[in-house]
Amino acid sequence: MAPTGRDFVITSGQQRLTRQESRGRTRARLLEASAAVFSERGFYGASVEEIAERAGFSKGAFYSNFESKDDLFLALLDDRIDADLRALEVLAEDSSVPAFLEFVATRASRRGDYGEQWALLSAEFWLHAVRNPELANKLAARQQAGRAALARVIEGLCAQMGRKAPERAEDLASVILAVDDGLVLQEALNPNAVPGDLRLRALLLFVQAISAGHADAE
Amino acid sequence: MAPTGRDFVITSGQQRLTRQESRGRTRARLLEASAAVFSERGFYGASVEEIAERAGFSKGAFYSNFESKDDLFLALLDDRIDADLRALEVLAEDSSVPAFLEFVATRASRRGDYGEQWALLSAEFWLHAVRNPELANKLAARQQAGRAALARVIEGLCAQMGRKAPERAEDLASVILAVDDGLVLQEALNPNAVPGDLRLRALLLFVQAISAGHADAE
DNA sequence: GTCTATATAAAGATAGAC
């Protein structure tokens, strides 16, 4: 279910790999190339052919490493989610408001070279998955993991501030993620429409709500 | 620049139209059919052919009434936006917290038969437009109108509560719209992941922020 | 304005040779 890719060196790649031989090598290169092509063209705009070419392979090679374009994207998604989850776990253990704000502020850059495009791309795939029940299940499971991890951070934050956590920290996590996703979309369409610091200011609103004991918004 | 469509009756349509003859008639039927097909298949999944067939016409007829699929969608969008703007103007004049909450709660149903799908569809087109500068400009202008209208509602709300309005009510409007968009996406992927009343609860959070005088989140 | 027929193009995916 969870394709890897993170066991392999994804750098320029003159060096000999000690394990997994060339199988993972090609796969890793395709993943790497797909990140670039996806970020340039979007999910629908990116063709398997261009991804394969960019990686220096043919379509045939692509299809012997991935079932489909969807499958490829899920593999890419897993890499990003794993990174996010690890960061959230660290954050949950050592919770503080400044650390939390910094986490959010630096999310894009932490996501690698194409981090700025990632939220957009992710939304595109999200909407694509909505029309495809199988994909929707797979994606929903991954999102639930992210939501739960963020909820744990919120609980840690509450504890650190001496506040009782909201009954359903996951709901607050949902709202925070929603603000982030929504504002990213607005910025993408028109960067002038939204001040760059609005995401952080909105977040502060939630922190204030937590510290005021109104975290459950009721 | 702004295609119409709103001068014509879009209901079942047995009645005789008094003006614009049959030209608008076909156009209106295509618009009507497109709303159904778009909501079933999404923006990318909907083909011009199916839309034309559903309306009882051929592709040729379609292309003599619309420049392209993008053009069609923009026309549809304008209808919805006009409706939203009118509702917001009414709300701005007679502001009250209950009226505001009701406005948000009933937004989907107010949007017609396919209202539930509209937010999803709109997001899909949004992401499509991001990759196309011309479209992006057109869509951004429409969004800005919506944002400004909501900002006026917020200002009315502040006045009615005896609070000074935030310096940039539009920013608060952006955040509110972002929450709404983001939560709709989460619900669409997995209805179980998000309680149905979360959008309203999140909204209450902002109302509380306004009434506490922290509307500018600073 | 509308229709049928078609041009054009590009996509995802597969077959079979190496």
Next chain:
DNA sequence: GTCTATCTTTATATAGAC
């Protein structure tokens, strides 16, 4: 595993008859 070549499908859009 990888390549070349191809299958198959489907899309947007147009041409020309009526």
